[in-house]
Amino acid sequence: MTQISVRVDGAAYTDEVEPRTLLVHYLREQLGKVGTVVGCDTSNCGACTVHLDGEAVKSCTVLAVQADGSEVTTIEGIAQNGTLHPMQKAFHELHGLQCGYCTPGMIMASIDLVGDNPDPSEHEVREGIEGNLCRCTGYQNIVRAVQQAAAEMRGAQA
Amino acid sequence: MIPAAFDYARPTTVDEALRALADGGEDAKILAGGQSLIPVMRLRLAAPAMVVDLTRVTELRGVRDDGDALAIGAMTTHSDVIADPLIRESAPLIAQATETVADRQVRHRGTFGGALAHADPAGDLPAVALALDAEFVLAGPGGRRTVPARDFFVDYLTTALAEDELLVEVRVPKLEGSWGMHYEKFNRVAQAWSIVAVAAAVRRENGHIAEARIGLTNMGPTPLRATATEQALAGADAGEAAIAEAARHAAEGTAPSDDLNARADYRAHLAEVLTRRAVTAAVGL
Ligand SMILES: Cc1cc2nc3c(=O)[nH]c(=O)nc-3n(C[C@H](O)[C@H](O)[C@H](O)COP(=O)(O)OP(=O)(O)OC[C@H]3O[C@@H](n4cnc5c(N)ncnc54)[C@H](O)[C@@H]3O)c2cc1C
Ligand code: FES
Ligand code: FES
Numbered sequence: 001m002t003q004i005s006v007r008v009d010g011a012a013y014t015d016e017v018e019p020r021t022l023l024v025h026y027l028r029e030q031l032g033k034v035g036t037v038v039g040c041d042t043s044n045c046g047a048c049t050v051h052l053d054g055e056a057v058k059s060c061t062v063l064a065v066q067a068d069g070s071e072v073t074t075i076e077g078i079a080q081n082g083t084l085h086p087m088q089k090a091f092h093e094l095h096g097l098q099c100g101y102c103t104p105g106m107i108m109a110s111i112d113l114v115g116d117n118p119d120p121s122e123h124e125v126r127e128g129i130e131g132n133l134c135r136c137t138g139y140q141n142i143v144r145a146v147q148q149a150a151a152e153m154r155g156a157q158a
Numbered sequence: 159m160i161p162a163a164f165d166y167a168r169p170t171t172v173d174e175a176l177r178a179l180a181d182g183g184e185d186a187k188i189l190a191g192g193q194s195l196i197p198v199m200r201l202r203l204a205a206p207a208m209v210v211d212l213t214r215v216t217e218l219r220g221v222r223d224d225g226d227a228l229a230i231g232a233m234t235t236h237s238d239v240i241a242d243p244l245i246r247e248s249a250p251l252i253a254q255a256t257e258t259v260a261d262r263q264v265r266h267r268g269t270f271g272g273a274l275a276h277a278d279p280a281g282d283l284p285a286v287a288l289a290l291d292a293e294f295v296l297a298g299p300g301g302r303r304t305v306p307a308r309d310f311f312v313d314y315l316t317t318a319l320a321e322d323e324l325l326v327e328v329r330v331p332k333l334e335g336s337w338g339m340h341y342e343k344f345n346r347v348a349q350a351w352s353i354v355a356v357a358a359a360v361r362r363e364n365g366h367i368a369e370a371r372i373g374l375t376n377m378g379p380t381p382l383r384a385t386a387t388e389q390a391l392a393g394a395d396a397g398e399a400a401i402a403e404a405a406r407h408a409a410e411g412t413a414p415s416d417d418l419n420a421r422a423d424y425r426a427h428l429a430e431v432l433t434r435r436a437v438t439a440a441v442g443l
Binding site: 020044055060109131 | 159166168192199260267348349
């Protein structure tokens with residue numbers, strides 16, 4: 001076992017983990033943060049996306065020990081005092097989901113994208129979320145939601 | 159699935175990492191960004207007894223100006239490579255090819271050195287390193303040695319790295335001034351590996367092509383140079399007809415595989431078409 005200290009969604013944790021524990025399993029099984037889901041065995045689907053020190057990563061392809069000393073943000077940590085994050089609100093308003101399984105990862109990848117590119121074109125959104133697969137929506141409303149949220153986030157900054 | 163259990167070492171310097179590798183023996187594996195290694199460990203296609211994690215070896219991260227070359231640290235992530243001003247200035251081909259690698263999440267973790275050490279024939283960076291005549295600096299228990307790209311890639315997923323060695327940095331000669339570069343990748347779906355891709359660097363002189371260096375991705379078990387095309391381009395007119403004629407030789411001497419993505423003859427066809435496009439773009443037509 002190896003000891004790790006991480007901040008997850010603003011709270012500090014110190015835990016013993018087996019080195020082979022994947023970050024996603026640590027989040028779900030040891031911390032109970034089941035908002036982050038696993039959708040594949042091959043690092044392709046992106047459903048497990050979280051932010052590690054502010055950057056989107058696939059938490060099924062990071063060992064928990066590699067997050068030692070880092071700050072992790074999951075889908076459970078982005079609403080502020082009960083108010084949805086603009087990205088969550090836009091997915092909700094524009095029907096950017098059907099079954100919702102890909103949604104936590106889509107939202108975390110999209111927030112990361114808009115952080116780098118505050119005003120992405122439709123093409124840039126599609127490229128930016130290429131690491132996230134959705135088998136329900138056909139992506140159309142997801143792209144619209146990301147662009148609406150980007151506009152709102154730009155406004156909030158101004 | 160989760161990986162099989164392993165012992166874990168987290169060195170902070172190259173020397174500590176080398177000692178951990180030596181202690182681990184045959185069954186030790188280096189972990190860089192983990193974007194190739196963790197997936198194969200999850201599928202239990204790899205089950206190393208010891209994992210040596212380079213995440214904290216900060217001396218391996220970053221890009222340095224080293225006179226007539228850039229020295230790219232093995233642990234520099236794909237996203238840091240894309241954003242690096244020195245690479246944009248002196249080796250833009252690397253940034254352009256890296257932008258086509260995987261997706262933004264994978265690029266945040268995956269490293270330049272990891273992608274080269276992994277030596278997947280469909281990986282985008284090996285052919286780029288070969289086209290740019292990069293040199294690989296390897297550290298082992300007996301010290302450091304430098305291996306040119308043409309000797310680094312030995313076979314399918316096999317490099318000149320010995321079991322007790324690690325890749326420290328890659329030196330890429332600066333190509334500035336009259337050099338133009340382009341990476342042309344063919345794949346069918348998002349976040350996919352190359353079916354074939356071509357890396358071209360071309361030096362122009364008075365309306366002619368003085369020198370061309372062309373690397374081929376996925377045209378054999380290792381990255382290859384399109385030598386016959388390079389020879390045909392040397393001294394040729396920098397125009398569409400001469401480029402198309404030279405590109406006809408792109409697949410000569412290659413050994414592409416037949417697999418689910420493409421047949422060998424289709425890959426040979428792609429090599430020609432993509433070489434024509436890559437050289438045309440590199441020349442600036
Ligand atoms: C969904 C997905 C899509 C991808 N698509 C592409 C793509 O389109 N094109 C592409 O080129 N790549 C692609 N990749 C692979 C990606 O580029 C990886 O980042 C890269 O292959 C490995 O880099 P890494 O740092 O993650 O290495 P790791 O996975 O940590 O290591 C890979 C191998 O290299 C060895 N190694 C690593 N660093 C060193 C070192 N310094 N010295 C000695 N040995 C070392 C390890 O022991 C291991 O055997 C994809 C990966 C995923 C998950
Ligand atoms: S669970 Fe599919 S990429 Fe992580
Ligand atoms: S909403 Fe069902 S997978 Fe995306």
